[in-house]
Amino acid sequence: RKEVEQDPGPFNVPEGATVAFNCTYSNSASQSFFWYRQDCRKEPKLLMSVYSSGNEDGRFTAQLNRASQYISLLIRDSKLSDSATYLCVVRTYNNNDMRFGAGTRLTVKP
Amino acid sequence: DADVTQTPRNRITKTGKRIMLECSQTKGHDRMYWYRQDPGLGLRLIYYSFDVKDINKGEISDGYSVSRQAQAKFSLSLESAIPNQTALYFCATSDFGGDRENEQFFGPGTRLTVL
Numbered sequence: 001r002k003e004v005e006q007d008p009g010p011f012n013v014p015e016g017a018t019v020a021f022n023c024t025y026s027n028s029a030s031q032s033f034f035w036y037r038q039d040c041r042k043e044p045k046l047l048m049s050v051y052s053s054g055n056e057d058g059r060f061t062a063q064l065n066r067a068s069q070y071i072s073l074l075i076r077d078s079k080l081s082d083s084a085t086y087l088c089v090v091r092t093y094n095n096n097d098m099r100f101g102a103g104t105r106l107t108v109k110p
Numbered sequence: 111d112a113d114v115t116q117t118p119r120n121r122i123t124k125t126g127k128r129i130m131l132e133c134s135q136t137k138g139h140d141r142m143y144w145y146r147q148d149p150g151l152g153l154r155l156i157y158y159s160f161d162v163k164d165i166n167k168g169e170i171s172d173g174y175s176v177s178r179q180a181q182a183k184f185s186l187s188l189e190s191a192i193p194n195q196t197a198l199y200f201c202a203t204s205d206f207g208g209d210r211e212n213e214q215f216f217g218p219g220t221r222l223t224v225l
Contacts, residue, residue, distance in 0.1 A: 043219055102150050
């Protein structure tokens, strides 16, 4: 079983739609959680950290459920420029490295 | 100019050849990482370094070695390349201390093909 699992998609949505991605992790000792964005043939870049109380950054909302070991990302009012692969990332302080999900691919269409 | 650079950007080589991938950074970060990315598997950590001469194995270090001779440079070597090392390789850096450790900054990637 992969340590971080994501629905690979692809998610194809029209502009203006709301779309949600889910991610589950297997290591209960995981301490920090993130969403990274990776454009086609480019490097990953940090989109947002995920806090226990949930957090919002403009049209993006991230949620964490430690009991279910589940992370989500909600994108409201999708833009064409949101088209990318979204990587769920989990960090465990015990081994001090990050584990990446395989990513969920989003395409926003006009 | 990019903060994290990788050379070469693309490389095609043959089985058994020795390959070195270079990474340089101008961010002044102490921590550097090498990952490989394969379709359907996500990024997997190969090696990481927290300081000059500090080397730590990651999730998939077999078949690879690294060298950290200077703060700004971290090189990855494949002593005898094999076809299943065909992948996209990323170098990354991060700062030290508290939340600053959480964000990793990636280079543009090196696409390696082993025939």
